[in-house]
Amino acid sequence: MKQKIKVxxxxxSPVWLNQKExxxxxxxxITKAKKAKCSLVTFGEAMVPGYPFWVELTNGAKFESDVQxxxxxxxxxxxxxxxxGDLADICEAxxxxxxxxxxxxxxKAANRGGHSCYCSLVYxxxxxxxxxxxxxxxxxxxxxxVWATGDGHGLRTFPHEAFTLxxxxxxxxxxxxxxxxxxxxxxxxxxxxWPGNVRNTIDLTRYIAKESRSYVISVCGILKRNEIPDSxxxxxxxxxxxxxxMANGGSCIAGPDGEFxxxxxxxxxxxxxxxxxxxxxxxxxxxxDVGGHYSRPDVTQLVVNxxxxxIVKFEE
Numbered sequence: 001m002k003q004k005i006k007v008x009x010x011x012x013s014p015v016w017l018n019q020k021e022x023x024x025x026x027x028x029x030i031t032k033a034k035k036a037k038c039s040l041v042t043f044g045e046a047m048v049p050g051y052p053f054w055v056e057l058t059n060g061a062k063f064e065s066d067v068q069x070x071x072x073x074x075x076x077x078x079x080x081x082x083x084x085g086d087l088a089d090i091c092e093a094x095x096x097x098x099x100x101x102x103x104x105x106x107x108k109a110a111n112r113g114g115h116s117c118y119c120s121l122v123y124x125x126x127x128x129x130x131x132x133x134x135x136x137x138x139x140x141x142x143x144x145x146v147w148a149t150g151d152g153h154g155l156r157t158f159p160h161e162a163f164t165l166x167x168x169x170x171x172x173x174x175x176x177x178x179x180x181x182x183x184x185x186x187x188x189x190x191x192x193x194w195p196g197n198v199r200n201t202i203d204l205t206r207y208i209a210k211e212s213r214s215y216v217i218s219v220c221g222i223l224k225r226n227e228i229p230d231s232x233x234x235x236x237x238x239x240x241x242x243x244x245x246m247a248n249g250g251s252c253i254a255g256p257d258g259e260f261x262x263x264x265x266x267x268x269x270x271x272x273x274x275x276x277x278x279x280x281x282x283x284x285x286x287x288x289d290v291g292g293h294y295s296r297p298d299v300t301q302l303v304v305n306x307x308x309x310x311i312v313k314f315e316e
Contacts, residue, residue, distance in 0.1 A: 095128025196247030
């Protein structure tokens, strides 16, 4: 297992609310990350097909609104179905390039009918296999008008060379118990997915790194008003109320000592690459190991329900 690896952050904008075109762009950046000798490449929250910025711009809480119904119907139509094979090309890109991928998606879950949207991060290994789909446990604020609540099924970690890899969506990263669920599985390479804003990453990235003595990758998207396609329902209305920049990035990496390796990048689409060294994890765990020698499982323990939730269970 390699002690030193290169990791990539694809800070890009989606082809907003267009699943197929955004997936093409993601595949290109997977290849680009491999050419940069990365063993892992990450993409922001809800990258495919995009974050629901329209909600706060178009009176999203208005009941029985034709505008909201039109936009929601379009959103579901552009969401990905894991079981339906919508990520087949991304899996093939991962397999072909022998690179692991963490991708933020909007998922229409087959086991819940396929009509509701989940903010789901997908982990694909270097063999092109989908190994984890983590549905955001609690959508934040206006997100609750378009996203359903997830569950603990995806609170899992995976080996990546010498490292143990885990990930959370956006404000899940603020949740101590969600972080602890990953810490307790030996996580030392944490990926925090964000739709894109420096205010979210500037403090928390370093805090999580310092708390966990882990490498922390914060990966963000970007989106500008002029990138809203005409194909989106009510595009003119959204543009009318949208700021010039809706998501300004903020992607960065902090080391196990809590210091930035890459400081937050703002307003620029770019593949960021950094080399990380497992030895640095061991050095910082010498005096504090949140899931190891400094923990007291005889005093405090966390119980995690990882059952995939559904409204029906069948007994034959």
